[in-house]
Amino acid sequence: MAVLLIAEVTDGALALDATAKAVTAAKQLGDVIVLCTGASAKAAADEAAKIGGVSKVLVAEDALYGHRLAEPVAALIVSLASGYSHIVAPSTTDAKNIMPRVAALLDVMILSDVVGVIDADTFERPIYAGNAIQTVKSTDSVKVMTIRTSTFDLAPTGGSAPVEVIATGDDPGLSEWVEDKVAASDRPELTSAGVVVSGGRGVGSETDFALIEKLADKLGAAVGASRAAVDSGFAPNDWQVGQTGKVVAPDLYIAIGISGAIQHLAGMKDSKIIVAINKDEEAPIFQVADFGLVADLFVAVPALIDAL
Amino acid sequence: MKVLVPVKRVIDYNVKVRVKADGSGVDLANVKMSMNPFDEIAVEEAIRLKEAGKVEEVVVVSIGVKQAQETLRTALAMGADRAILVNAADDVHTDIEPLAVAKILKAVIAEENPGLVIAGKQAIDNDMNATGQMLSALLGWSQAAFASKLEIEGDHALVTREVDGGLQTIKVKLPTIVTADLRLNEPRYASLPNIMKAKKKPLEEKTAADYGVDVTPRLTVVKTTEPAARATGIKVASVDELVAKLKEAGAV
Numbered sequence: 001m002a003v004l005l006i007a008e009v010t011d012g013a014l015a016l017d018a019t020a021k022a023v024t025a026a027k028q029l030g031d032v033i034v035l036c037t038g039a040s041a042k043a044a045a046d047e048a049a050k051i052g053g054v055s056k057v058l059v060a061e062d063a064l065y066g067h068r069l070a071e072p073v074a075a076l077i078v079s080l081a082s083g084y085s086h087i088v089a090p091s092t093t094d095a096k097n098i099m100p101r102v103a104a105l106l107d108v109m110i111l112s113d114v115v116g117v118i119d120a121d122t123f124e125r126p127i128y129a130g131n132a133i134q135t136v137k138s139t140d141s142v143k144v145m146t147i148r149t150s151t152f153d154l155a156p157t158g159g160s161a162p163v164e165v166i167a168t169g170d171d172p173g174l175s176e177w178v179e180d181k182v183a184a185s186d187r188p189e190l191t192s193a194g195v196v197v198s199g200g201r202g203v204g205s206e207t208d209f210a211l212i213e214k215l216a217d218k219l220g221a222a223v224g225a226s227r228a229a230v231d232s233g234f235a236p237n238d239w240q241v242g243q244t245g246k247v248v249a250p251d252l253y254i255a256i257g258i259s260g261a262i263q264h265l266a267g268m269k270d271s272k273i274i275v276a277i278n279k280d281e282e283a284p285i286f287q288v289a290d291f292g293l294v295a296d297l298f299v300a301v302p303a304l305i306d307a308l
Numbered sequence: 309m310k311v312l313v314p315v316k317r318v319i320d321y322n323v324k325v326r327v328k329a330d331g332s333g334v335d336l337a338n339v340k341m342s343m344n345p346f347d348e349i350a351v352e353e354a355i356r357l358k359e360a361g362k363v364e365e366v367v368v369v370s371i372g373v374k375q376a377q378e379t380l381r382t383a384l385a386m387g388a389d390r391a392i393l394v395n396a397a398d399d400v401h402t403d404i405e406p407l408a409v410a411k412i413l414k415a416v417i418a419e420e421n422p423g424l425v426i427a428g429k430q431a432i433d434n435d436m437n438a439t440g441q442m443l444s445a446l447l448g449w450s451q452a453a454f455a456s457k458l459e460i461e462g463d464h465a466l467v468t469r470e471v472d473g474g475l476q477t478i479k480v481k482l483p484t485i486v487t488a489d490l491r492l493n494e495p496r497y498a499s500l501p502n503i504m505k506a507k508k509k510p511l512e513e514k515t516a517a518d519y520g521v522d523v524t525p526r527l528t529v530v531k532t533t534e535p536a537a538r539a540t541g542i543k544v545a546s547v548d549e550l551v552a553k554l555k556e557a558g559a560v
Contacts, residue, residue, distance in 0.1 A: 010473065069478065070441065070451050093471040096437050097453045100406070104442035109407050109526040112436050122530065127434050131325040132334055135530040174450035178466065178477040191472075219560065227490065237456065237470045237491060244346075244430060244490065246472070252559045263321070269538065273559045275550065281543075290541040291553050303547040308560060 001030040001085030001120070002055075006077060006099075007048050008092050009036050010068070014044035017192035018090035020051050020157075021149035028117045029086050031055045034161075037073060039066030045163045052156040062168040067177035068094045074101040076169050081106060084142060085120065091146040091247075103144035111138065111145035113247075129243040129266035149191065150249035150270060183236060190222040190239065195252045198224035198241055198268070201232060202257020202278060202297060209234045211301050212256055218305050224248065224268075226258045242267035257297045260285025277301065309423035309460075309482075310365045311354040313388065314413055315347040317372060317379040318433040331531040334433075336400050343379045346428025348386075349488040352495035353458060354426050355387040362460045363424070365389050369416055371409050373397050377511065384506035385498030391509065392416060396516040396523050403434055408516070408523040410442035415519035417447065422483065424465070429454050429487040440487035450480035456491040 003026045008015035026032045032053055036045040037060040045059040064072045089095035091113050103110040116124030122137045199212035216223045225235035227242055241248055243266040253271035258264060260283055269288050276289035277300050286292040293300060320340040328335050354366040368383040370376040371394040380391035394412050396404050430437035444451035452467035459466040468477045470489045516523050544550045554560045
């Protein structure tokens, strides 16, 4: 059977890491056909064609798909759905917006945040902020799912799949894009970074969050934040790591001034090495840390920057 | 305009989840249950719209077990006007899937005709993040998921959404489904007088069968297990020791 994989394409650019990890999961289910869509998506499609294990890439270019609005993109996917046993996408905010809509239009359930493929019908997914892993068997004719990419390896590059331009759909006329507020950054992307440095409420202010960023830059790391830090306005929403924010699993995760609520742990506990710096030795973050340092972050972090 | 807010009774977000030893699920007997935190935000937003004169009535709906009455009373105490309980399960461990919930909500909407639905973006028990989007699909309405700001302007809503790259603002045609993210507002606590008053507010009881919706799950739970535990770590005494350990582990 064939799998339709919706590539993550933002403003014409392919998110290679997320897409290639989803390919690894999808490859276990059948032939992988990738869909790249956007106002411009040809370059993304050419890049996706190089992911190993991809059989074919479909490209649907239209201004209508430029801002990943759920209604037109879901309609496009549904129009392509027949003949596929699975429709999958990496678990990004775009996919979480679009894929449940696709599932409901096909009268099937969604499988969100799949972390394990047992067989073509059976999957593992985290529930209760990752405090339990549920194995579920789908009885639906087509499985619509999002893949939590942090648990799958990157598919290798080196493929050369054919790219086919496909017809686009009509505008359902339900929603329109107004603006994006995206901060430009030279740092690695949070969900694919090898090192993540995160700050929490203990950092105390937006100004002091610069210290977290300084350590991150020293390590070539991405910057993350706890919900408390984002709610307090120390850090932007797209830095949030946790149950409802981003899920990361870098080689090294440094949690600074983060107490370690279960909702935060849900987003980082699969990291290979976890370091926690917190002045409260009772903080739950120490229970998941490989290396814990009980210290005032304003003393320890500058010293760490100097020592690295 | 009327606003409809679906609310779910879930394990309280502060409770440590215990997976049952036989792998059949998570233990919910004698555990503190509360309104799903994202649904509280949705209820708060609806009440604020009413207070601002943008809507006339706030109707809350819960689908599940009879005990969800308590969750609806909480929403009424916060300031919702009216509640509908759709009994769809007898056992507190039965989780009605988002697709079935969306189908029941669609039927409720056919009777209630709201101009706006505000739902929580996800329930903290099954973490599906799906009901709002599915409901929108079934109704053929517009959707604005993960909202951190909502403004109603005439025949449309302007919604700022929390997305991976930052924030996206979209304009959606009414009627619409908005799903609430964490930063949409800070929900109020119900005052004691309002909790008393809520006991007298109307709460209508229905069943899934009344709406002709089959709630048989599409996903069969094979087993529920504890996630792999992390090996216990160590405390280091100084920054120098930390750096030495990280170098030893090849992490820096």
